[in-house]
Amino acid sequence: MKSVRAFAPGTVANLGPGFDVLGLAVTGVGDAVIAERGSDGEIRIRSSGHPEIPSEAERNSAGIAAARVRERAGKADVGFTLRVEKGLPLSGGQGGSAASAVAAAVAVNELLGSPFGKDELLPPCLEAETAVAGRHADNVAAALFGGVVLVRSLEPLDVVRLPFPRDLRIVLVQPRQRLRTEDARARLPRTVDLGIAVAQAAGVGALVAALAARDYDLLRRSVDDRIAEPARAPLLPGFAEAKSAALSAGALGCSISGSGPSSFAFAADEDSARRIGEAMVAAYRARGIEASARTGAIDGKGARIDGVEE
Amino acid sequence: MKSVRAFAPGTVANLGPGFDVLGLAVTGVGDAVIAERGSDGEIRIRSSGHPEIPSEAERNSAGIAAARVRERAGKADVGFTLRVEKGLPLSGGQGGSAASAVAAAVAVNELLGSPFGKDELLPPCLEAETAVAGRHADNVAAALFGGVVLVRSLEPLDVVRLPFPRDLRIVLVQPRQRLRTEDARARLPRTVDLGIAVAQAAGVGALVAALAARDYDLLRRSVDDRIAEPARAPLLPGFAEAKSAALSAGALGCSISGSGPSSFAFAADEDSARRIGEAMVAAYRARGIEASARTGAIDGKGARIDGVEE
Numbered sequence: 001m002k003s004v005r006a007f008a009p010g011t012v013a014n015l016g017p018g019f020d021v022l023g024l025a026v027t028g029v030g031d032a033v034i035a036e037r038g039s040d041g042e043i044r045i046r047s048s049g050h051p052e053i054p055s056e057a058e059r060n061s062a063g064i065a066a067a068r069v070r071e072r073a074g075k076a077d078v079g080f081t082l083r084v085e086k087g088l089p090l091s092g093g094q095g096g097s098a099a100s101a102v103a104a105a106v107a108v109n110e111l112l113g114s115p116f117g118k119d120e121l122l123p124p125c126l127e128a129e130t131a132v133a134g135r136h137a138d139n140v141a142a143a144l145f146g147g148v149v150l151v152r153s154l155e156p157l158d159v160v161r162l163p164f165p166r167d168l169r170i171v172l173v174q175p176r177q178r179l180r181t182e183d184a185r186a187r188l189p190r191t192v193d194l195g196i197a198v199a200q201a202a203g204v205g206a207l208v209a210a211l212a213a214r215d216y217d218l219l220r221r222s223v224d225d226r227i228a229e230p231a232r233a234p235l236l237p238g239f240a241e242a243k244s245a246a247l248s249a250g251a252l253g254c255s256i257s258g259s260g261p262s263s264f265a266f267a268a269d270e271d272s273a274r275r276i277g278e279a280m281v282a283a284y285r286a287r288g289i290e291a292s293a294r295t296g297a298i299d300g301k302g303a304r305i306d307g308v309e310e
Numbered sequence: 311m312k313s314v315r316a317f318a319p320g321t322v323a324n325l326g327p328g329f330d331v332l333g334l335a336v337t338g339v340g341d342a343v344i345a346e347r348g349s350d351g352e353i354r355i356r357s358s359g360h361p362e363i364p365s366e367a368e369r370n371s372a373g374i375a376a377a378r379v380r381e382r383a384g385k386a387d388v389g390f391t392l393r394v395e396k397g398l399p400l401s402g403g404q405g406g407s408a409a410s411a412v413a414a415a416v417a418v419n420e421l422l423g424s425p426f427g428k429d430e431l432l433p434p435c436l437e438a439e440t441a442v443a444g445r446h447a448d449n450v451a452a453a454l455f456g457g458v459v460l461v462r463s464l465e466p467l468d469v470v471r472l473p474f475p476r477d478l479r480i481v482l483v484q485p486r487q488r489l490r491t492e493d494a495r496a497r498l499p500r501t502v503d504l505g506i507a508v509a510q511a512a513g514v515g516a517l518v519a520a521l522a523a524r525d526y527d528l529l530r531r532s533v534d535d536r537i538a539e540p541a542r543a544p545l546l547p548g549f550a551e552a553k554s555a556a557l558s559a560g561a562l563g564c565s566i567s568g569s570g571p572s573s574f575a576f577a578a579d580e581d582s583a584r585r586i587g588e589a590m591v592a593a594y595r596a597r598g599i600e601a602s603a604r605t606g607a608i609d610g611k612g613a614r615i616d617g618v619e620e
Contacts, residue, residue: 021512152516152531153509160519160528190504197507197537199463202331205514206462209470212522218470221462227507 003036005307006107009299010088011095013138013258016223017203023138024148025299026170029087031099033062035107038079043067046083052090061097061128062104068124069108073115080108092174093258098139101128106303118144123157133181139258146302148211164298165214169273170264173280175238175291177261184259187231196226216252216268223253236260238287245283249276270295313346315617316417319609320398321405322480323448323568326533327513333448334458335609336480339397341409343372345417348389353377356393362400371407371438372414378434379418383425390418399484403568408449411438416613428454433467443491449568456612458521474608475524479583480574483590485548485601487571494569497541506536526562526578533563546570548597555593559586580605
């Protein structure tokens with residue numbers, strides 16, 4: 001085949017109390033990578049006009065993932081050109097670096113004759129994510145597998161795919177703010193009180209139970225992050241107001257998406273999701289911050305090939 | 311009615327990573343309370359020959375629970391005599407104080423004409439447990455409701471009843487050791503590293519998912535306590551060896567039951583449970599510590615009235 005296009009959805013990581021643990025994929029927007037074999041052994045990035053995305057393959061999550069996949073396949077001498085189509089915002093907290101890495105890994109794997117299944121593509125994607133955004137697997141695993149994932153352990157890498165309600169809606173709101181992942185990480189405490197750790201663990205367990213049982217009352221009570229959100233909310237003007245507006249509008253929980261600045265909310269249906277999105281956008285605007293909302297379901301498929309040119 | 315007998319099963323609290331969060335009830339042994347109305351307004355305890363159990367009602371978990379239930383019912387002037395039949399070991403880590411409190415609450419509620427459902431009996435039971443064993447609800451909730459419970463929050467009190475596999479077996483091993491709850495609590499760290507908190511939260515989520523999906527491989531990987539077990543295991547000679555023996559014998563996870571000294575293991579079936587129990591007892595004995603094992607399923611019923619004399 002001449003070229004392969006792979007798509008990976010956007011993701012919400014650090015889901016509620018699930019800091020570094022829980023992630024989910026959202027239908028709709030994502031990143032795509034069109035990969036073709038190069039004439040030499042180089043990996044080259046052709047980006048779609050984002051000047052801030054590094055064009056050096058070794059600094060770009062798509063390039064790193066592609067390099068790791070070809071190494072793993074024992075084909076380190078095969079070169080690729082990767083055209084990265086960014087559907088997701090940069091530094092948005094919607095899993096953009098992870099989606100680019102995952103789409104590149106899936107596309108390059110296909111070009112190499114599909115030596116690997118998705119499970120085997122996870123480690124190279126995690127390496128790419130680690131290089132550009134810190135060592136956490138909740139975005140890459142959700143983008144790759146789809147659905148809701150729980151990262152039980154990074155060492156050894158152990159990702160659990162969780163049951164989830166098909167009708168649950170996700171509201172993603174992107175305020176016109178910048179918050180670099182490094183800055184957001186720098187705000188995290190190094191230690192937490194035992195009581196906080198216990199509450200956070202209980203929240204993760206409750207959220208898993210709520211998704212499995214489709215218990216939306218419990219879901220709303222479980223989206224309660226005692227660690228990352230309190231540390232980061234002060235960096236995100238308008239978030240507190242948007243969260244309050246979301247809950248008043250009937251959201252089944254609201255928190256920061258990834259390390260921000262995007263925020264997310266759960267909703268019981270599409271109408272409610274739209275209302276919640278409008279209320280959140282209005283709350284940001286009332287603070288003088290432009291914002292936009294989108295709604296989607298949980299993307300149960302994850303990354304997929306969506307075009308092959310022979 | 312003249313007297314009521316209520317039974318409450320033994321429980322494993324601090325289940326794996328679920329310190330203060332996860333508990334389950336075990337079929338078989340438990341505590342029973344036979345309550346009858348007194349001739350005056352006093353609550354009197356008649357214990358079954360354990361000199362270490364306080365006979366003052368206000369220092370005995372059954373007496374405290376009974377007092378709280380009658381207050382809540384607006385009948386603080388009604389007295390009771392409570393005969394406590396201890397099936398569970400004292401300071402064993404098998405939820406003895408909780409089972410006595412729960413059995414007393416259920417019996418007294420019945421004698422008062424059942425003004426309360428189980429949900430409403432939980433707060434008085436928690437108050438009783440708090441007075442004698444520290445503020446944690448994982449034993450009382452499991453003893454009261456049966457099954458597997460997740461304490462999402464103490465304030466407000468929010469307990470989630472989790473799905474669980476009916477065929478899972480629990481091995482409970484009681485070494486002839488004493489470890490007071492207060493001493494075990496004193497060993498706990500006041501703060502934990504962020505990475506430990508994240509791992510513990512992931513473990514709780516994974517354990518909930520494993521029980522819901524009957525995924526025994528995941529269950530075994532999830533019984534991994536990074537907070538309480540490392541702090542307490544040094545106080546419990548023989549535990550490390552018993553755990554190692556349990557895992558070698560095929561246990562689906564092994565940890566300390568409650569705050570010890572009992573240890574527990576999960577097993578896939580009764581034969582395996584018996585083998586694991588024997589291996590654990592042998593490991594304690596090899597360290598010069600007498601021990602005994604019992605096996606059971608998860609008790610899905612919880613506390614119940616099992617005798618009424620009119």
